[in-house]
Amino acid sequence: MKLLLYTKSIYKLYTQLGWKRFFSLVRSKLLRFLFEKKKTRESLFPATTGNFEYSLWLQKYFPRESDYEGMKEVCKILAYKPLVSIITPVYNPPITFFKEAIDSVLAQVYENWELCLADDASTDTEIKKIIEAYRKADSRIKVIYRNKNGHISDASNSALSIAKGEFVALLDQDDLLTKDALFQNVLALNQNRSIDMIYSDEDKITEDGKLFSPFFKPDWSQESYLSRNYTCHFSLYRKKIIDSINGFRKGLEGSQDYDLMLRFSEKTDRIHHISKILYHWRTHNNSTSLNAGAKSYAAVAGEKALADALERRKEKGTVEPVSGYAGNFNIRYALKNDPKISIVIPSRNQSGYLEKCLNSIFEKSNYKNIEVVLVDNGTDEEKAIGLIRYWKEKEPDRFVWLKYGIPFNFSKLINFGCEKASGDYFIILNNDTEIISPDWIESLLSQAQRNEIGAVGCMLLYPDNTIQHAGVVLGVGGIANHFMLGEFSESTKHYCYLKLTNNVSAVTGACFMIARKKFKRVGGLDENFAVSYNDIDFCLKLGKMGYRNLYLPYVRIFHYESKSRGSDMSPEKKIRLDRESEMMKEKWKDLIDNDPYYNPNLSKSRFDFSLNV
Template sequence: MKNRIEPALAGLLGIKTRARLKPISHLEMKNEKWISTGNDPSFLVTGRYFPGWNKIKWESESKSVIPLKMYWDQGNGFSESESLTFSSIPKGFVKREVTVYIPPGTQNLRIDPGEDEAEFMFTNVQLKKTTRIKMVLGFAWKIIHQKGLTNQVTLQLLKKGFQTLRTSGLKATWSKFKAYTGHHAIGSTGSYESWIANQALTSIDIKRIKDEIERMAYKPLISIIVPVYNVEEKWLRLCIDSVLNQLYPNWELCIADDASDKPHIKKVLNEYAQKDSRIKVVFRDKNGHISESSNSALDVATGEYIGLLDHDDELTINALYENAKLLNQHPEADIVYSDEDKISEEGVRHSPYFKPDWSPDLLLSQMYTCHFSIYRKSLIDQVGGFRKGYEGSQDYDLVLRVSELTEKIYHIPKILYHWRTIAESTAFQGSSKSYTHISGMKALEDALSRRKVNGWVEGVEGIPNLYRVNYKLEKEPFVSIVIPNKNLADVLDKCLDSIFNKTTYSNYEVLVVDNGSDTLDTFEVYKKWVEAQPNRFRYCEYDIPFNYSKINNFGVKQTRGELILLLNNDVEVITPNWLTEMASQALRPEIGAVGACLYYPDNTIQHAGVVLGIGGVAGHSHKHFRASENGYFSRLKMISNYTAVTAACLMIKKEIYQEVGGLEENLQVAFNDVDFCLKVYKEGYRNIWLPQVQLYHYESKSRGYEDTPEKQRRFKSEMDFMREKWAYILDNDPYYNPNLSRVKEDFSII
């Protein structure tokens, strides 16, 4: 490849080059379509192209998803070590554009369209050199557009970007942008395009699925409910076709047209009803909005289960099969939900939501189960179907009511639903004052009333359809704060000062367990606070070789509180009502450990819940994210369930602490809090993390780092202990998702 124009200049100019695809194996042209005739079809890319970041654009048409893999030859020929699945040819006709990186020194490029025999169109392929700054601005605009960011947040994002660009250069700006958005360049490891291509069903997969369906002992009828109103014809057809294309055949499609006045609606629906007897259509005489329309569809449904599908969205070809498969394994299931993504008008999939297993407190913060969900019809009938007055959040209201009748709720960790992002869709809306947000709040308030919970609901500022449920304390239970300490007088004094001078809660004590301090200033700090807070502060001595678990267990035995708060000596309170917030959660009968949001001194996240499996045992969710960031689908702003939280600030009922035997004393330093939370979880309690309770954590000031051979040996032995005891759940965190990274702490895709 020889170019007279420098790549950087080509990028600034945005030079386009039309790539010519030369078939080199197992490909032939017939009727203007390519036919792959073997298991290794490939094109050689000829013509001019530039190294670095490029946008590759094409038009395609196919009856199945075909992964696209790129190989680059840097002088040693093509090899698997120098290749990457960068995108795919989706079903149907689409125009697609993705970003790829062509390494410097590339002499030849090759594109392989899948490994199966197939017929497809792949034409008008263009390569357009781009630059990092163009990518930053382009992706920033997409994030703003897709996430519905407010003008204030947008201006802050742009201002910080230009500040970083001015002070640190383009490379640092690009890195910070990727960290902020969770973006992975298309074609790079972890990109969603690559994930889609790697997950695409092959012809062998489809045959296997069909054979498995034939052998299923239980084939429940699933009724898909679709309320329709004045949707564009192309979206309606794609929606219905996605049901017709299901591999699982035992379904019925119940469509209720809500008195649409666009003439194509009736024509299209009648056409499909005549095409397939499994399609039932109800034409309503009067527009009643989505709840009443959905109920009209429910009236003609005869299935054992009800699935919900919006009139402009699509199911994946295996959606009903995956649900039927789970129902054969768990026929008792009453609710089943799966993961979802969004799909643009151009057919480009984006914004995948990989969800946790059943998380009741997360549901009280966000309608996270959403698509694709199926419900046992008898339970929907029992609650009276959809309720008028909750339009926009009628499915949120439904799952809140139905989930009160059952605990048999299952999650399929697979993308089974594509939520279309068009102007009319709620997937596109971003206003916190929208009717969907108001309806969601009303549904939650009703849920609290039904459940006889003394509390109230508020929105989370700046984030639509996100809520915070508050629980009112009838009285202040006595809280015992246990703090291990050795020396570090200034650190401890700062911690105690923040507790006593910021805390608005009144009914508490602080017990410092001294672990062999030998400096005079430490005891002067003890004396100072005994005199200043004689009814609240005391200390006791426990001079043993450092063992965090033993020290805390000893301290808890000396306490008088109904609630125990384990607290590190190197924290500083930020939130004045922190004890009120934590106590109101800890008193709930179903709740075990309650964790807080801990920041490093630079206002980045130190702790926002624990994710199991990271690094072999556990890691901290969203570590090093900025305090202003929302996190993965706003997880940093919502009360949510985690399997474990850190003992640097952990509240729990004393009776539960004693019930599980306290902290494991074989774990002297590391993972004792993870082990403790897993014991609590095993006893049937839910652990919870609170974003609104915030403290600074000057991590490792007390113990330092694992930087000596002795400490490293001890750390390894504690890892081995955890792996031996908890291996299954460490590898299958119920509050995480198997499609997300166990290496990074940022919820990135594997």
Template sequence: MGESNKQSLAQFLAGMLRIKTKVELVPLTDLKRLGATKWEVLGDDPHFLLKGTFYGGWNNIQWESNATDMIPLKLYWDDGHGFREENSLLMSTTSLGHRKQYVTLFIPPEARSLRLDPGESKLEFEISDLEFKKVNKLHIALKSFQNTSKQHGNSFRAINHMFKRTMNVYREYGLKEVWNKIKTKSVAQQSPEANLIDHNRYQLWTSPSLLPVEEMKSKLEQLSYHPLISIIVPVYNVEEIWLRKCIDSVIAQIYPNWELCLVDDCSPKPHIKPILQEYAERDSRIKPVFRAENGHISRASNSGIEISTGEFIALLDHDDELALNALYENVLLLNRIPVADVIYSDEDKISVEGERHSPFFKPDWSPDTLLSQMYTSHLTLYRKSMVEAVGGFRVGFEGSQDYDLMLRISEQTQNIYHIPKILYHWRAIPESTASTNTSKNYTHTAGLKAVKDAIQRRGMQAYVEGVEDTANLYRVHYKPMGNPKVSVIIPSKNMTDVVDTCLNSIFEKTSYSNYEVIIIDNGSTDVTTHKLYEYWLDKEPNRFKVYEYNIPFNYSKLNNFGCTKASGELILFLNNDIEIITPDWMTEMVGQVIRPEIGAVGANLLYPDNTIQHAGVILGIGGVAGHSHKHFKASDYGYFSRLKMVSNYSAVTAACLMVRKDICEEVGGFDEDLQVAFNDVDFCLKVREKGYWNVWLPQVQLFHYESKSRGYEDTPEKQNRFNSEIELMKERWLDELIEDPFYNSNLTKEHENFSLGNPIER
């Protein structure tokens, strides 16, 4: 029997017998042992070698941990060519305190040895009893069923729904896709996004944390403004248990000045009408309507609006629940900001057992993000007069009727506000889109129609498409009207090979034709560099220019000098260690930047190993700013699909940043006191201060050959300069650094992965 066959047989038998093996942690770098199971991270690249027997294929891995902060545990395997980034996955994230952890994952059969990396933060932690248990595919399938049942229930109806969905996938995509679906339900997804929201840590948010009820009521009495809020609930054939929970959550509201407009859309189920009548008799604020014929959700919602008398309306689905303080928080905001026309909040999902999970912590108002996804969703409060002014819900947009409404209202007002608190619990049952975004495919089609209609209504020179067959995710592409000239400014010194790669990729791959490339040479001494310039001056005499600016390195000064030499209407700041991936990169950026409301436009920058280097800037991370989703795989979707969405951010990196020249001049260019760090963040914040929106484009992909370990301030001079730049940013932009409007105060300021931060009052 050959060696590979012996190995396969051993793995098969291990899976059948579910053999357990203990694995020892052997420290290699940047780790100090403090005790039998306690360790201290000393540097930025700590890792253990895992000593012991393991089997390729599916494994249950369990261990015990104790940590004072969340630590990402990343598993690497050596396939005979060493440990590499592409042969790795995020195994788990340790939680606060002492707990037992486990994960199911697939170890490639060719793996010869394993390595475990416990993050980069300098801290102390404990890890013990690391155990691998080989399992087979039957175990994976059973675990998938178990996890699905836990979320959606194990009633005949839920199981039947699950079976039908499985058969639909089989008929359309085959057995391989069924197995892929099973795997995603049974294992911890093997990417950083899988651990964005640690389930156990989220319980810190779901535990009681509200002010005492009497204290909230007392606070309400002190308010001068108590608007009537009409809650609109279209009802159709919902199970009794969920309908009652929905209505009860309204009755339990701390804020009392509401009316509940329950619209039965001619439900055939006999229990609906008696329940609505029962509640109406119990509470005079409850107003039922019984439609004579089924009109679907748009007509039913409009029927609710017609009988409403409130100054504001709130939308609630018939199987969901409001948080106890939902209306209370909205009224608090209205007393602070009486002009608010739209208010939306954060939301989570709630299982059939009442377990809350999958919280969605949203950014503040972001118009380009809305064109990519109906992110405002629940709970949204609308000024009724605004809803009536745009004609209410439109027939023909059922499934995304609320998306269509939000798009139309956002064209009438900019008084849109966000409450960064979980005020809505979306019921995850088989019939609900909270259960799976594929359970109502017609919602995607309706959403696409709503965005297309918005584009036409707004007179935008653009088109929209769905994103990678993902439900309810869209991407708008703007046409580069007028063919404006782009001046690409590249500060550079020596690094001939790097610059050659950059220039080759620009001139050979770029499909947009009206541009010039301006090198600002910062004192190159390498003869090959000057020969490279001569080559391109000869090859592209009309589109390539070189200007010498021999000063001590100051990134801001170099770019500002470049702007004085630019003849284009548009400026593209570009690092010399960039390589173009997508040929239409400049076309996409031009289409965005010529929009009058847009300021800076950024790109999706990748490390050479196809992981994210830059996907927008998050303010406050690490004290000043960090890169969104750094080190995620390029194929990952990120936090609620942010890596696939055209999104608004406070800032984007100047490693690839396009802006109109007149805006650059309006804000005074880059601040030359910020010689190296944060000058692009400061620039973008000045642009935002002038009222423009900054935007990041996922489809514009470039390699950025910046080292992952680059940026350490390793001399006293560099450290002093870096610290002074930090202090300048904090002095100038302290409010923005404390709370980035395009992030969320509930998310971490320590990491770049959108994981949960520490609980705050909510």
């Protein structure tokens, strides 16, 4: 009987999923089972540690020897073959790791390179012997020996002084390049010769050669970069720009690469991202890849690099390290003035939610130059009407009651409220929210006041302190969804994403700030999107005009939208949703398919930065 029931349940699953998805599921379950058996794991996935997802990803996507042979053939027909100078400062490296690093350069598919080694007065006499042996074996290896130890910035500049390449690339003395690292960079340059800087994805490698902890990065994101050095490895720079900014700065050791990129990006925005693993970052007891505390001075140097960047850019602000997570920061910009902020809230009935919302705004907010513009869409609940009248009487100069009795259209309600509002900045806010952070308005304003910034959103939490919103990702779970949906608010997944300021394609209309002039410039919310996607469409319009949208982690608000609500969609509502979905696909297909702030190697069905396997 049990066997019959089991067979029926399998058949039911097969019919629901279709044969392709069914067998994919069976394969995944089988591989996971085998992976959990140590001997089988070591035979099936010899190059990885115990990360099942990453093991599957490597099996599916990492190049094989036949792929490298094909790349060699492509190299023969490349129209543009620039010399690339690989810069490696050297000081008493572990000998085995040092040899493997050099061997990874010798193994490159693309051959027009030079390896510029700067020995920073190593005290281990074996190091010079190894360097000389490699130098004699391959004329592309160039060496400069420093008489006095000057630390990594001076050593890197010494390596730069002997570099002749049009581009320079950075390689640490104990890390590894993939065989196609240079090839992929030069291929990108053949497709666009105006590129000035290229960075790639990376992972880590254990002392015994196991790969783990992949970092699949977004495309160039200026505010995300101000929160941490995410370009890191493998990075290629146009040398004439490196020379123009005088290379590496002494005194920034430990974060010298971060400081270099901050200054480099002030000279050019032609920055390209390759969504491939091209670098293996070595982990051992003294490496920052394994232990950020191994070089605590690096975090101090990173903070100084950011403070110096703000000064150069003439932007007043403070750099705040993220407590407990060295090398991660948030920047708080000083307010330029004290503008009036209009908080536009569309509402109908729901007195319980509205009371919490209004109480929290007026009682918890530090910022006082505000007006609340309540756009009343047909409230007929006696308690809600009484509540509105209470606030109108209590805050006659800071509470505006607008009646707008139309069939529900979120975009029209917001546009109407903003038209009547008198503030220089708008906060669009749902009526089922409750303020947690007293400095929420000035925090949003500190970014929204910057000329290049569009919509500024925040962390919205369910009542159980899990994530309702931390920025919107396109193409995941359909048209769009929320990063880290349902995760605990203190999660440090994906390199502390939730704790850091991040560029995003869009933020939710449940709470964001926008300057009035920018709101008007893009024409407000598109009223064809009556219920769904109006906020996302609005943010994408901002992006198209060159503005950057942001998620701020330190502004926290409760959003009482039901976490577990099921579908209550009537046929009429479904028709409208389908229509608005098709409008989005037609209007923004390219961005939905390829969100620049998300990596194509990450899942399109989950919101927690899981891998696409």
